[in-house]
Amino acid sequence: MGYKVAVVGATGNVGREMFEILAERNFPVSEVVALASSRSVGREISFGDKVLKCKNLDDYDFTGTDFVLMSAGGDISKAWAAKIGATGAIVIDNSSAFRYHEDVPLIVPEVNAHVLDAYMARNDRKNIIANPNCSTAQLVVALKPLHDLAKLKRIVVSTYQSVSGGGKDAMDELWNQTKGIFVNDSPTPNKFPKQIAFNVIPHIDVFMEDGYTKEEWKVLAETKKILDPKIKVSCTAVRVPVFVGHSEAVNMEFENPITPDEAREALRNAPGIMVVDKREAGGYITPVEAKGDDATFVSRIREDVTVENGLAMWVVSDNLRKGAALNTIQIAEALVERGLVQPRVAA
Numbered sequence: 227m228g229y230k231v232a233v234v235g236a237t238g239n240v241g242r243e244m245f246e247i248l249a250e251r252n253f254p255v256s257e258v259v260a261l262a263s264s265r266s267v268g269r270e271i272s273f274g275d276k277v278l279k280c281k282n283l284d285d286y287d288f289t290g291t292d293f294v295l296m297s298a299g300g301d302i303s304k305a306w307a308a309k310i311g312a313t314g315a316i317v318i319d320n321s322s323a324f325r326y327h328e329d330v331p332l333i334v335p336e337v338n339a340h341v342l343d344a345y346m347a348r349n350d351r352k353n354i355i356a357n358p359n360c361s362t363a364q365l366v367v368a369l370k371p372l373h374d375l376a377k378l379k380r381i382v383v384s385t386y387q388s389v390s391g392g393g394k395d396a397m398d399e400l401w402n403q404t405k406g407i408f409v410n411d412s413p414t415p416n417k418f419p420k421q422i423a424f425n426v427i428p429h430i431d432v433f434m435e436d437g438y439t440k441e442e443w444k445v446l447a448e449t450k451k452i453l454d455p456k457i458k459v460s461c462t463a464v465r466v467p468v469f470v471g472h473s474e475a476v477n478m479e480f481e482n483p484i485t486p487d488e489a490r491e492a493l494r495n496a497p498g499i500m501v502v503d504k505r506e507a508g509g510y511i512t513p514v515e516a517k518g519d520d521a522t523f524v525s526r527i528r529e530d531v532t533v534e535n536g537l538a539m540w541v542v543s544d545n546l547r548k549g550a551a552l553n554t555i556q557i558a559e560a561l562v563e564r565g566l567v568q569p570r571v572a573a
């Protein structure tokens with residue numbers, strides 16, 4: 227039994243990672259199709275030991291396709307997701323276009339896969355499921371076991387986000403500025419508002435009226451939607467000169483007492499998490515080590531002495547994987563495992 231899967235945005239950072247993860251995890255496919263804009267038609271994409279040629283999204287017929295994994299930006303999702311969903315295919319969308327719609331589930335399988343059961347039972351569903359923003363995905367995976375244990379009241383998060391979250395051009399900008407600085411070229415910011423090489427920028431996505439950025443607002447809105455609307459969230463999102471891997475310093479206040487040891491134990495037993503917390507030089511994870519890994523790593527678990535029932539921790543994950551491509555494929559896996567999607571065409 228295999229599913230026909232199409233990837234929209236096949237040539238992007240996340241799209242390419244999706245093919246790698248589908249192959250790596252042996253997702254049960256009967257066929258995999260790479261879709262992109264007309265500009266990229268014919269471009270070759272690796273899928274396991276096969277090479278796929280990109281087809282044109284504009285004239286692709288989705289009849290018989292089971293899953294459409296979209297990562298081509300919000301405008302493409304807005305233009306296509308409903309049309310594709312209406313053909314009966316399940317769209318799992320990595321953009322922010324539908325995340326905050328009341329009737330679109332926002333899923334991190336380790337946290338709220340059960341929401342899929344109710345959604346798939348609805349007759350009026352649009353067949354669109356949203357994948358959260360990268361910084362939220364790793365955060366809620368780490369918060370969930372602690373929330374179950376001691377009930378979170380409030381969190382304060384500072385993110386250290388890699389340039390790959392901004393796409394390939396952003397990675398090129400860090401690379402070119404870094405090389406340029408060694409030969410005395412003055413860096414020209416283009417994708418980023420200021421120099422990113424040898425610098426940090428406290429600004430991701432657009433500014434909102436209250437002074438927070440959209441990236442910071444996403445962490446707040448998505449954490450509430452996925453985990454618990456009662457949790458208070460404040461975030462400062464910062465871009466750092468790292469190619470892959472987002473890090474987060476998280477301070478948490480709980481309703482009930484919880485010790486660092488209890489937190490460590492709960493995190494160790496939770497799905498998708500690897501605890502590396504040795505309280506010595508090097509006894510924690512950095513983004514360079516998280517790259518290419520599926521886990522959300524938690525280190526530096528300790529008491530936050532500024533509040534009653536407070537803890538602090540450091541959370542790192544590969545933003546192109548758990549923050550995007552992996553979580554998308556885990557949503558498809560959850561739908562298959564829960565018996566919620568059957569192949570439309572027998573393989």
Ligand code: 2RA
Nearest residue numbers: 359360361387391392
């Ligand atoms: C970023 N949150 O890191 C974005 C990617 N989804 O810029």
